[in-house]
Amino acid sequence: xxxxxxxxxxxxxxxxxxxxxxxxxxxxxxxxxxxxxxxxxxxxxxxxxxxxxxxxxxxxxxxxxxxxxxxxxxxxxxxxxxxxxxxxxxxxxxxxxxxxxxxxxxxxxxxxxxxxxxxxxxxxxxxxxxxxxxxxxxxxxxxxxxxxxxxxxxxxxxxxxxxxxxxxxxxxxxxxxxxxxxxxxxxxxxxxxxxxxxxxxxxxxxxxxxxxxxxxxxxxxxxxxxxxxxxxxxxxxxxxxxxxxxxxxxxxxxxxxxxxxxxxxxxxxxxxxxxxxxxxxxxxxxxxxxxxxxxxxxxxxxxxxxxxxxxxxxxxxxxxxxxxxxxxxxxxxxxxxxxxxxxxxxxxxxxxxxxxxxxxxxxxxxxxxxxxxxxxxxxxxxxxxxxxxxxxxxxxxxxxxxxxxxxxxxxxxxxxxxxxxxxxxxxxxxxxxxxxxxxxxxxxxxxxxxxxxxxxxxxxxxxxxxxxxxxxxxxxxxxxxxxxxxxxxxxxxxxxxxxxxxxxxxxxxxxxxxxxxxxxxxxxxxxxxxxxxxxxxxxxxxxxxxxxxxxxxxxxxxxxxxxxxxxxxxxxxxxxxxxxxxxxxxxxxxxxxxxxxxxxxxxxxxxxxxxxxxxxxxxxxxxxxxxxxxxxxxxxxxxxxxxxxxxxxxxxxxxxxxxxxxxxxxxxxxxxxxxxxxxxxxxxxxxxxxxxxxxxxxxxxxxxxxxxxxxxxxxxxxxxxxxxxxxxxxxxxxxxxxxxxxxxxxxxxxxxxxxxxxxxxxxxxxxxxxxxxxxxxxxxxxxxxxxxxxxxxxxxxxxxxxxxxxxxxxxxxxxxxxxxxxxxxxxxxxxxxxxxxxxxxxxxxxxxxxxxxxxxxxxxxxxxxxxxxxxxxxxxxxxxxxxxxxxx
Numbered sequence: 106x107x108x109x110x111x112x113x114x115x116x117x118x119x120x121x122x123x124x125x126x127x128x129x130x131x132x133x134x135x136x137x138x139x140x141x142x143x144x145x146x147x148x149x150x151x152x153x154x155x156x157x158x159x160x161x162x163x164x165x166x167x168x169x170x171x172x173x174x175x176x177x178x179x180x181x182x183x184x185x186x187x188x189x190x191x192x193x194x195x196x197x198x199x200x201x202x203x204x205x206x207x208x209x210x211x212x213x214x215x216x217x218x219x220x221x222x223x224x225x226x227x228x229x230x231x232x233x234x235x236x237x238x239x240x241x242x243x244x245x246x247x248x249x250x251x252x253x254x255x256x257x258x259x260x261x262x263x264x265x266x267x268x269x270x271x272x273x274x275x276x277x278x279x280x281x282x283x284x285x286x287x288x289x290x291x292x293x294x295x296x297x298x299x300x301x302x303x304x305x306x307x308x309x310x311x312x313x314x315x316x317x318x319x320x321x322x323x324x325x326x327x328x329x330x331x332x333x334x335x336x337x338x339x340x341x342x343x344x345x346x347x348x349x350x351x352x353x354x355x356x357x358x359x360x361x362x363x364x365x366x367x368x369x370x371x372x373x374x375x376x377x378x379x380x381x382x383x384x385x386x387x388x389x390x391x392x393x394x395x396x397x398x399x400x401x402x403x404x405x406x407x408x409x410x411x412x413x414x415x416x417x418x419x420x421x422x423x424x425x426x427x428x429x430x431x432x433x434x435x436x437x438x439x440x441x442x443x444x445x446x447x448x449x450x451x452x453x454x455x456x457x458x459x460x461x462x463x464x465x466x467x468x469x470x471x472x473x474x475x476x477x478x479x480x481x482x483x484x485x486x487x488x489x490x491x492x493x494x495x496x497x498x499x500x501x502x503x504x505x506x507x508x509x510x511x512x513x514x515x516x517x518x519x520x521x522x523x524x525x526x527x528x529x530x531x532x533x534x535x536x537x538x539x540x541x542x543x544x545x546x547x548x549x550x551x552x553x554x555x556x557x558x559x560x561x562x563x564x565x566x567x568x569x570x571x572x573x574x575x576x577x578x579x580x581x582x583x584x585x586x587x588x589x590x591x592x593x594x595x596x597x598x599x600x601x602x603x604x605x606x607x608x609x610x611x612x613x614x615x616x617x618x619x620x621x622x623x624x625x626x627x628x629x630x631x632x633x634x635x636x637x638x639x640x641x642x643x644x645x646x647x648x649x650x651x652x653x654x655x656x657x658x659x660x661x662x663x664x665x666x667x668x669x670x671x672x673x674x675x676x677x678x679x680x681x682x683x684x685x686x687x688x689x690x691x692x693x694x695x696x697x698x699x700x701x702x703x704x705x706x707x708x709x710x711x712x713x714x715x716x717x718x719x720x721x722x723x724x725x726x727x728x729x730x731x732x733x734x735x736x737x738x739x740x741x742x743x744x745x746x747x748x749x750x751x752x753x754x755x756x757x758x759x760x761x762x763x764x765x766x767x768x769x770x771x772x773x774x775x776x777x778x779x780x781x782x783x784x785x786x787x788x789x790x791x792x793x794x795x796x797x798x799x800x801x802x803x804x805x806x807x808x809x810x811x812x813x814x815x816x817x818x819x820x821x822x823x824x825x826x827x828x829x830x831x832x833x834x835x836x837x838x839x840x841x842x843x844x845x846x847x848x849x850x851x852x853x854x855x856x857x858x859x860x861x862x863x864x865x866x867x868x869x870x871x872x873x874x875x876x877x878x879x880x881x882x883x884x885x886x887x888x889x890x891x892x893x894x895x896x897x898x899x900x901x902x903x904x905x906x907x908x909x910x911x912x913x914x915x916x917x918x919x920x921x922x923x924x925x926x927x928x929x930x931x932x933x934x935x936x937x938x939x940x941x942x943x944x945x946x947x948x949x950x951x952x953x954x955x956x957x958x959x960x961x962x963x964x965x966x967x968x969x970x971x972x973x974x975x976x977x978x979x980x981x982x983x984x985x986x987x988x989x990x991x992x993x
Contacts, residue, residue: 120412120414123396123397125304125395125396126306128300131260131261132233132234134154134233137260140203140205140249145199147242148168150167154233157233162233163177167192167195173189173191174215176188203219212225213230237273237293241289243290246279257438258427259428263298264283266383268386270382270392272299274294301428302423305446309369310413312370316404317406319360319362319364319365320360321358321359321400321402323345325376326394330374330375330561333364333372335371342586344357344476344477346474346620347388347620348657349467349664350389352664354469355471355474356398356471358471361401365403376395376397377562379431388632389633396465400415418458421456421457428547429562431564431631434543434547434560435546435560437546440549440550472657473657475588479559483583483584495573498569498571498583501568503567503874504567505564505586506584507564507565508522508581509582510572510579511557512550512557516550518549518550518574520573521547523544523570523571524571525567525568525571526627539628559584564619564626566616568874592648592649592650594934597931597932598905600927602858607898609869614644614895626888635675636671639673640896641893644896668718669744673748676699677751679696680692712778714779715742719734720740720835722834723735723879738783739791743800743801746779753768753769753771783801788816790807794831795831796831798843799832819847820849830864835896837894837897840900841900845900845923850925851927853925863881875891876893877890902935905931919983931945933945939960957992958990959990
């Protein structure tokens with residue numbers, strides 16, 4: 106197609122078609138292997154295959170009272186036993202049994218818990234789908250189901266995470282959050298399995314004339330990789346961005362001018378599963394089959410334009426990826442790699458014609474968020490050999506990403522990579538924090554000499570990689586991946602522990618910055634967690650350029666309507682973008698969502714007290730779900746007040762005077778309700794816990810006359826805990842701010858220095874290189890890479906460094922450092938939208954020296970942290986300065 110070039114970003118996609126590939130019906134499954142993890146709660150259960158209907162199928166019956174596994178055929182409702190094998194003791198319910206049925210051309214084999222139990226001739230087994238059955242007195246939970254073809258390629262995987270995507274005719278998702286629960290006398294048939302393959306799509310084309318510009322636009326239901334003439338379009342990984350797909354589909358654009366040429370060209374698209382139905386039920390995911398839409402817009406020197414779009418003329422085939430899953434990892438068989446499939450001369454006659462796909466529900470929008478990239482790899486710092494045939498590589502740093510290997514061996518030899526954050530005493534990997542994520546990549550060699558491999562459609566959270574297999578490993582590296590957010594803040598100081606904590610905070614931010622701010626990066630979760638994001642956003646902004654990243658996030662969460670500790674993120678984040686970047690557009694765009702949310706809270710909580718939510722999530726606790734919540738009403742009502750105040754300020758910034766007054770009155774009514782409910786007198790709020798004291802002081806809710814008493818009470822309860830913190834994510838966020846602002850910076854610093862549990866120092870003493878989900882080492886809910894406790898990192902810049910904006914976009918600032926006793930020096934440096942601001946102080950010869958750097962266009966007031974005769978500010982009123990460098 107040749108026509109005038111149009112620069113609209115969605116122009117090409119308007120003319121493209123959604124395409125997919127033909128898929129064989131699950132009712133034709135014949136030579137397959139079926140795996141299932143079955144928890145028998147009573148009596149037994151049966152895994153069915155070759156199912157035509159309820160009266161015609163084959164099955165493996167697990168009979169608990171007989172400790173037997175029986176291969177049966179049911180024909181026209183008549184049951185016939187084909188073979189029987191002993192099974193592990195199943196009478197003591199519940200009992201977990203791992204089943205694998207291999208149905209080949211001539212034989213049918215059964216494996217139980219990894220051991221072959223029986224093999225029988227089966228030349229005449231009929232094709233069909235799969236299912237489960239329970240009889241009278243039988244109940245069971247199916248934890249995981251996988252179906253493979255005879256080449257080992259995954260056809261179907263179901264973890265049974267999501268009640269809205271069960272895909273079976275009977276049964277419900279278990280209350281534990283995963284597994285298909287089957288009551289007695291249940292026949293459950295697989296009805297609409299979503300394929301989990303990794304298809305390739307390609308198209309050849311020829312161009313006449315000099316190309317001056319070529320722009321590709323792509324979106325896929327499934328992660329994709331765009332390739333042109335034998336190369337990736339750019340270094341982005343794990344595209345497209347995760348978003349609420351029923352509302353918005355964020356397509357990517359690529360400048361591929363240098364990749365196309367006169368003459369023959371080829372464009373390729375490689376799809377993986379990404380955020381498919383096996384992604385957590387708490388995340389945004391695709392609940393349908395993969396599909397892709399793409400356009401390549403080409404402009405020539407003579408003014409002509411040509412467009413290559415996805416349609417039925419594309420060809421498709423299987424890739425060398427046999428298995429790909431966000432949690433479980435990849436299996437890549439290099440012997441099956443179609444060499445040159447993305448080049449012009451490739452012979453694709455055997456490939457199938459692509460088929461048209463039903464367009465998805467959401468609206469295509471351009472993605473302006475920074476992409477996710479792979480970064481500089483890490484080399485191992487040591488190698489452990491905990492057992493024969495296994496090597497465990499320690500990379501010295503917990504990251505999100507994958508391993509990159511070089512290996513050599515014969516065709517069919519394998520390298521298996523297993524990932525973990527922890528190791529045991531013998532040096533074996535300990536996958537505790539992975540929970541149900543298998544976190545395993547397998548590479549099958551082609552035998553073509555030195556071979557390189559790294560995954561493309563999965564990622565893991567790890568410090569350690571266990572390598573096993575029969576190929577020779579030449580090299581292994583750890584590849585971090587995260588969104589391309591530029592470092593804009595740097596904090597350093599004389600205390601190695603505090604410097605390590607700053608590093609841990611930064612790594613935890615980055616490891617959880619894919620296209621959404623995730624809660625964690627290692628277990629079967631990695632979901633868009635608004636609370637975890639909200640509490641660390643100021644710290645993230647002080648360390649990285651987050652403006653475009655958070656703009657996209659705001660579009661994702663605009664419709665959230667839960668409690669202040671969760672949905673309040675959509676109120677405070679636009680204000681942060683305005684306050685720190687001067688982003689008025691973000692404030693204007695989201696003001697409606699901000700104000701309507703406060704109206705929603707007013708309707709939900711007419712008395713002004715927000716009673717529900719997570720509260721001060723994960724304070725030090727003895728484990729157990731109910732112990733993870735902390736000071737729910739105090740935290741959520743404080744946040745409600747703060748968020749109403751933010752809407753009032755936003756209205757003022759936008760010139761909405763009536764709204765400014767309205768929400769200011771509303772905020773004051775919430776504050777009065779809070780004081781009436783929680784203020785006990787003598788500076789005590791609520792239970793008098795650390796968090797109960799911190800929240801009203803942090804948000805200015807305490808009466809002026811009671812602030813010092815409240816701060817004294819806070820110091821007292823900290824001392825009562827032996828000088829340790831006793832806070833969750835919100836209390837920890839404001840711990841240093843409140844103590845510093847009330848003259849107790851020494852106490853805040855002492856808390857951070859402590860090596861005993863609970864505290865950051867204790868985690869660092871245990872070898873932590875990222876932040877943990879709990880203060881403890883292990884628990885029922887635990888990851889070792891959670892950013893949510895990183896909110897205190899903002900205080901390193903605003904209190905220890907003392908850099909604080911007094912006007913949007915740092916147009917006017919305050920420098921007010923708070924040097925604690927025992928800290929010899931500290932430096933904070935922030936690259937703002939107006940230039941670099943520096944605050945650096947050090948103790949030298951009994952004096953405190955403060956160096957300040959102010960960029961052009963910024964005015965500052967410097968409050969000196971000392972009042973000596975040599976100081977120009979002996980009573981702390983502040984020194985007014987303009988752009989320049991100063992020493993005090």
